[in-house]
Amino acid sequence: MLGRTANGLFWMFRYLERAENTARLLDAGLRMALTRDHTDAADEWRSVIVASGQKAAYEAKFDEYVGSDVWNFILRDRDNPANILSTFEQVRTNARLVRNAISTELWEAINEGWMQLRADMVRPVAQGNLGKVVADIRRAGMQAHGAMQNSILRDAGFHFARAGTLVERGDSIARILDIKYYLLLPSLSYVGSSLDKGQWDNVLRSVSGDRAYRWLHAGQIDARGIVEFLVLDERFPRSLAFCHSDLRDNLAALERIHKNEVLSTELMRKADMRMNDTTIDDVFEQGLHQFLIDFINSNSAIAAAISEDYRFVD
Amino acid sequence: MSEDHAKFDEMYEPDGSVRSAYAGYSDWFTAQDANWLKRKHRDAETSFRKTGITFNVYGEDEAEERLIPFDMVPRVIAAAEWRKLTRGIEQRVSALNAFMHDLYHRQEIIRAGRVPERLFRHNNAWLQQMVGFTPPGGVYTHIVGIDLVRTGPNDWYVLEDNARTPSGVSYMLENRETMMGMFPELFSQVGVETVSNYPRRLAKSLAACAPEATRGKPNVAVLTPGIYNSAYFEHAFLADQMGAELVEGSDLRVVDGRVQMRTTKGYEPVDVIYRRVDDDYLDPLTFDPNSVLGIPGIMDVYRSGGVTIANAPGTGVCDDKAVYSFMPEIVEFYTGEKPLLPNVQTWRCADDDSLAYVLDNLEELVVKEVHGSGGYGMLIGPTSSKKEIAKFRKKLTANPTNYIAQPTLSLSTTPIFTRKGLTPRHVDLRPFVLVSPDGIDITPGGLTRVALKEGSLVVNSSQGGGTKDTWVLKD
Numbered sequence A: 001m002l003g004r005t006a007n008g009l010f011w012m013f014r015y016l017e018r019a020e021n022t023a024r025l026l027d028a029g030l031r032m033a034l035t036r037d038h039t040d041a042a043d044e045w046r047s048v049i050v051a052s053g054q055k056a057a058y059e060a061k062f063d064e065y066v067g068s069d070v071w072n073f074i075l076r077d078r079d080n081p082a083n084i085l086s087t088f089e090q091v092r093t094n095a096r097l098v099r100n101a102i103s104t105e106l107w108e109a110i111n112e113g114w115m116q117l118r119a120d121m122v123r124p125v126a127q128g129n130l131g132k133v134v135a136d137i138r139r140a141g142m143q144a145h146g147a148m149q150n151s152i153l154r155d156a157g158f159h160f161a162r163a164g165t166l167v168e169r170g171d172s173i174a175r176i177l178d179i180k181y182y183l184l185l186p187s188l189s190y191v192g193s194s195l196d197k198g199q200w201d202n203v204l205r206s207v208s209g210d211r212a213y214r215w216l217h218a219g220q221i222d223a224r225g226i227v228e229f230l231v232l233d234e235r236f237p238r239s240l241a242f243c244h245s246d247l248r249d250n251l252a253a254l255e256r257i258h259k260n261e262v263l264s265t266e267l268m269r270k271a272d273m274r275m276n277d278t279t280i281d282d283v284f285e286q287g288l289h290q291f292l293i294d295f296i297n298s299n300s301a302i303a304a305a306i307s308e309d310y311r312f313v314d
Numbered sequence B: 001m002s003e004d005h006a007k008f009d010e011m012y013e014p015d016g017s018v019r020s021a022y023a024g025y026s027d028w029f030t031a032q033d034a035n036w037l038k039r040k041h042r043d044a045e046t047s048f049r050k051t052g053i054t055f056n057v058y059g060e061d062e063a064e065e066r067l068i069p070f071d072m073v074p075r076v077i078a079a080a081e082w083r084k085l086t087r088g089i090e091q092r093v094s095a096l097n098a099f100m101h102d103l104y105h106r107q108e109i110i111r112a113g114r115v116p117e118r119l120f121r122h123n124n125a126w127l128q129q130m131v132g133f134t135p136p137g138g139v140y141t142h143i144v145g146i147d148l149v150r151t152g153p154n155d156w157y158v159l160e161d162n163a164r165t166p167s168g169v170s171y172m173l174e175n176r177e178t179m180m181g182m183f184p185e186l187f188s189q190v191g192v193e194t195v196s197n198y199p200r201r202l203a204k205s206l207a208a209c210a211p212e213a214t215r216g217k218p219n220v221a222v223l224t225p226g227i228y229n230s231a232y233f234e235h236a237f238l239a240d241q242m243g244a245e246l247v248e249g250s251d252l253r254v255v256d257g258r259v260q261m262r263t264t265k266g267y268e269p270v271d272v273i274y275r276r277v278d279d280d281y282l283d284p285l286t287f288d289p290n291s292v293l294g295i296p297g298i299m300d301v302y303r304s305g306g307v308t309i310a311n312a313p314g315t316g317v318c319d320d321k322a323v324y325s326f327m328p329e330i331v332e333f334y335t336g337e338k339p340l341l342p343n344v345q346t347w348r349c350a351d352d353d354s355l356a357y358v359l360d361n362l363e364e365l366v367v368k369e370v371h372g373s374g375g376y377g378m379l380i381g382p383t384s385s386k387k388e389i390a391k392f393r394k395k396l397t398a399n400p401t402n403y404i405a406q407p408t409l410s411l412s413t414t415p416i417f418t419r420k421g422l423t424p425r426h427v428d429l430r431p432f433v434l435v436s437p438d439g440i441d442i443t444p445g446g447l448t449r450v451a452l453k454e455g456s457l458v459v460n461s462s463q464g465g466g467t468k469d470t471w472v473l474k475d
Helices: A003-034 A038-051 A055-061 A067-075 A084-097 A104-120 A127-151 A156-184 A194-206 A210-217 A223-232 A240-258 A263-277 A280-286 A288-309 B020-030 B034-051 B079-103 B169-182 B184-189 B198-207 B232-242 B298-303 B315-319 B321-325 B327-335 B352-360 B386-398
Strands: B070-077 B143-152 B155-162 B220-223 B245-247 B252-255 B258-263 B266-269 B272-275 B308-310 B365-369 B403-407 B413-418 B421-430 B432-436 B439-442 B447-451 B465-472
Touching: A003 A038, A003 A067, A003 A084, A003 A127, A003 A156, A003 A194, A003 A288, A003 B258, A038 A055, A038 A067, A038 A156, A038 A194, A055 A067, A067 A084, A067 A127, A084 A104, A084 A127, A104 A127, A127 A156, A156 A194, A156 A223, A156 A240, A156 A288, A194 A210, A194 A223, A210 A223, A223 A240, A223 A280, A240 A263, A240 A288, A263 A288, A280 A288, B020 B070, B020 B184, B034 B070, B034 B169, B070 B079, B070 B169, B070 B413, B070 B421, B070 B447, B079 B143, B079 B155, B079 B315, B079 B327, B079 B432, B079 B439, B155 B315, B155 B321, B169 B184, B169 B198, B169 B232, B169 B447, B169 B465, B198 B220, B198 B232, B198 B272, B198 B432, B220 B232, B232 B245, B252 B298, B258 B298, B298 B308, B315 B321, B321 B327, B321 B403, B352 B386, B352 B403, B413 B447, B413 B465
Parallel strands: B070 B465, B220 B245, B220 B272, B272 B308
Antiparallel strands: B143 B155, B143 B421, B143 B432, B252 B258, B258 B266, B365 B403, B413 B421, B421 B447, B432 B439, B447 B465
16 A cells, blocks of 8 residues: 555544544534523633634634634634534545545545535534534544445555544544643632533533443543543543554554554554553542643654654655 | 538438437337436436546636536447447557657658658657657557547548547546446347446556566556546546556655655555656656656656556657648558548648638638647637637737648537437547557447537537447447
């Protein structure tokens, strides 16, 4: 496989994951905003912008946090280079680049998804359509993943694609957790308050983990339980531990296919050992923030090593 | 020529009865429900959009991907007719290859006084670097598209030779797929020769041209300028169908005297490059130094037998319309036979007598630039205004060698489907021809381009033309 093709597959799935994650964040924000009064709603919209990492770009353009400004900014505003429509366009551009390394089913899933999203967002999205647009984004993602699972040869290409998904997912979950813990609550005295509980619920929803968590924890929302669930529970496909162990398997498979030892696998092995030795007590003792920052750094070091090991660029 | 024939429709006789080649299709068509057909007509576009068969149009505000309109009425060619065409095409293509070899070696045809020296001296596509060099297997034009037009029951003419990089073959393939998807029962009623094995034939033909340096099974790659090229879809499609790598210049470099591609495992040699990049951009060390699409040093590797480039650099010489005008002489010189497929009568404006005639008859003629393509820069006398003709006259007198002129042919028509039913439109035909040391291989079918505007003779997709599935009937 060409290094450029591996790069295209990796980024195609990173962008896809990014588009989906941002859509989930938006969806959770909308839900929260609807259940609050006007002032609090502005806070919720602010937290959506902060969690998506677009605070500076947003505030450069708008003075206040108004729902329709926020969702249109996140969905389609050209002043936001990471808007979902352009992110999805990146997915499609990469899919075109690697057109002959992916199946027709996968290409058509991406292309149809893109056509749908473009039609959805030709004009600013009204509140009444927001739910449909978010659903379309999620459906486009699911169709692409489904097409991949069922039609892609399990060779290097599959593992590069999967690695892109997992690297992006781990990064995104760690950032959402970090922002939640340090930025969203007005002050420490709010810990345990109803606002706090609502925020945590929101975090769970934004990673589609609310149902699974309620099932495992009999409906009790508590910060420690949620952190343990999102960081260490390997059963949940959007936990850091899951991303780690799945990524480890993909990198091991790549190493087998390429028959040589590479840096990315070595970094992965070390990171994995650290994760396996960690308990929830360790996480809070060390400080969640520090833990997450370490995770984000190690995750991006692995991504950089993958790119280097497999000659993504000249 | 055009004066001798009234409009020739390929489906219907002048009295309205159906010609035998279209009998099977017509039986099927008349048995279909009109509303159902209209629905199918709409479905076709949706299906093309989803598949992503689009082309980019240069000069549009946004890099918009457009569809080439597809018409669902097939263009049908009888088996006997096709056999005649293939003999003519084979003869012409083998003459083209012999001509290329001669032009870049001893130039016997010029010494014999059969064609003038200016054919290569005044030819943009001529490459000094190819002089004295013979490409692997002696093949210059691995893939050729011969554009044919028809004016009567037995009157086919060659309108153009595309020896550089003929495009459009993906439409030949996808149009057939679309037809089979939309009307499967039609293909069980009418026996149609398959075209879908073209990519396999292409892969085989290219592999047969592998260079000496090849070790083991030849590694074939398609070289594309990238996703912003108007034909990117076709490049990706062909690579996919051949099971070959789709590479860009940045994937390739010269390592140890071979052209190698950067894979996730390291650099691996490529033996045959089916390039869809123009000569000028192929090698910044030899040609345009600013090119980022090419591979520095590839020409040295090529000349030392380390790689096959298909089509060979410098084959664009044959796309020149001044060369075209000499094709009857060229065919005769190398094959010793009269051409089986005639040229359209052509006046070379480089000759004073011809120029005088052309200037006197501009409103009757089609005038083309010798290096032009895609329907740009040409004058169609009968459909042009006085002002346009006057403007063109100035350009022509300023630089007559740059032009040739031809009579305005009354191209044959075949019906297209519209909401009001079948209605005739002008068509041409581009069969795709593969050349290797094993021989000349012509896939039974081709790309039929159709002018969608009533009365229009311009079939180019860049000028609003569409395409049709082309059927060669089984015996």
